[in-house]
Amino acid sequence: MEKEAVLCNCSAVENAQSSQEVVVGFEGAEPGGLAELLADHAGEITVVRAKGFEAFEFGTELLVVLGPTVVIQLASIIKTHLKTSRRVRIKVDGVEIEGVTADKALEVLKEIQAGRTPEV
Amino acid sequence: MDHNLVHRYLSQARIGGDLAAIASPITEAYESTFAEVKRGLRFGNGSFPDLFLAYTPEARVETLEIGGDQMIVYDQYLGQSFNRLNDFALAEWPQSYVIQWGFKHLAVALAGFGDTDAAGAALLCSQVWPVEGRPYERSRELRPGRSMVTAIQEHFVLAHECVHAAIAGRAGEVMGPEVSEMIDEVAAFLDAYEPDLQAFNELMIRDEMRAVQALSEDKRGNLDDLEELLRTRREKGAAAQDRSVAEMLARNPGLREELLCDQVAASFVVAKFSKHGADLPTILASILHGFHNLTSLNLIRGIARKWCGRSHDSDLDSVVVRKGIWRTVMREFEAPPELSEEVHERFVEITELHARTVGDHFVFILPYEFDRLMAKMGSEKFDRESTLDAIRAIASQATEMPAVPDLG
Secondary structure (H helix, E strand, O other), X not given: OOHHHOOOOOOHHXXXXXXXXXXXXXXXXXXXXXXXXXXXXXXXXXXXXXXXOOOOOOEEEEEEEXXXXXXXXHHHHHHHHHHOOOOEEEEEOOEEXXXXXXXXXXXXHHHHHXXXXXXX | OOHHHHHHHHHHHOOOOOOXXXXXXXXXXXXXXXXXXXXXXXXXXXXXXXXXXEOOOOOOOEEEEEOOEEEEEEEHHHHHHHHHHHHHHHOOOOHHHHXXXXXXXXXXXXXXXXXXXXXXXXXXXXXXXXXXXXXXXXXXXXXXXXXXXXXXHHHHHHHHHHHHHHHOOXXXXXXXXXXXXXXXXXXXXXXXXXXXXXXXXXXXXXXXXXXXXXXXHHHHHOXXXXXXXXXHHHHHHHHHHHHXXXXXXXXXXHHHHHHHHHHHHHHHHHHHHXXXXXXXXXXXXXXXXXXXXXXXXXXXXXHHHXXXXXXXXXXXXXXXXXXXXXXXXXXXXXXXXXXXXXXXXXXHHXXXXXXXXXXXXXXXXXXXXXXXXXXXXXXXXXXXXXXXHHHHHHHOOOOOOOOOXXXX
16 A cells, blocks of 8 residues: 555544444535436435535535445545546544545545545 | 434534534524524525534534535534634733633644644643633623624524525525515625725725734734735735636625625624614624634634645635625625714724734734644654643743744
8 A cells, every 4th residue: 555545543433433424525516426326325325515604605525324335436436526636525523534535535435434544 | 304314414524523502591592593583584484494503613504405405504612612702802811811712623623634643732732721811800791792792693694594595595485575675685786896906905904904003012023024014915916816806706606695695694683683772883893703703713724724734625715705895895785874984993993803812813823832832742642741741841932922924
């Protein structure tokens, strides 16, 4: 594993594993492939459009119960979104995971899904 | 909307996000305020958004949309933070208390970025930072007035979020004609509004200068160069800023809607609190004070963002731009001509007071002390005893002002 993919040094990730849920936020337009993701994993994903008092626009966030199959499809969507230079945030227990890259998205999600802190 | 779903979302999206506000007379007061806003905006029950009262250390208000339903998440801790910041300013608390409080919010922001070592150090600072001269008497004397200021700010924030729902047409079919007309009126005003950007810049320069001049002599001595720096930066950047503000208004429909909501919410708050005997300049100045408080909270989050290498994510610019435009528009739209100058003076007064008692501490002192603390700690993991040693070392020199920062 590469050194630059150090992701999170907190214990929050471990603490969240009873539900294995994450919030994935997509900057800008709705991510491509979302409709298919929702169709395939209807019970595991909730789309939340959120706008803070200071923000100008709603953002698309997904509340996801991480399972083995959703992880692969979600990682693919994250990867595509990141390649268009728009950011993706993954939060667990209120902690934003740092360093989510296109190459590491799947690895990060798998680590969280397996109940481990993503790290190199 | 399913409250359990909101719980689950907040649990992952926020530090301490699973903390719902516990039913109490305070939460009942929020429910009542929300109902009042709803009545004031003449909404029926229709598809008006629900209210979810949270109590999280992040002190954030947001609107969530899930499955076509909207929910306004109001964080009780935001109101508490407003109240504390208002008290700091109005009762002119010593700098040390403000810094101590700032460290607490800094710890939350750092934890949200996953830096538990820095968060632990900041949290410890918030517990042991040496403070002195708490102004109990003055704070108590000013409490009734401060409570009203806080109430105005909280009503404004809630009303602002509700107006978004109205504009989205969600409650259009049940929205009363008065509010509908008000929205049309403000929209027409904004459409025709051509901001006097030269005047806007002059106003900003004057406020910044006054804020600097309002510093005590010993502090100002270290900041003489800052005054010149601010002026030069403003003047050099004036043309670019003119374009920037004009472009933001013209090209960003989101900003236009924010301004629209700010104006309508202000009109609602003015109508409500005028009935309770508050005068127009006081109400508008209290709202501006609320904007200053939000700026301060964003400044603290900005320190954490910078430390954690996430500076690109700041909401600070949007708050500052909105605040700047709001105050110029408000003078023209809300205040009758005979009160316009008084409103302006009150705006300047509260801006000076906030800068001197709160804002400058978070711009200059808090990041400086935090940087010193982290430098003392080096690359050590958080350890209570060694962190206490570091805090003792920096706190012993904490009354000195830092050198003038490079503002570029």
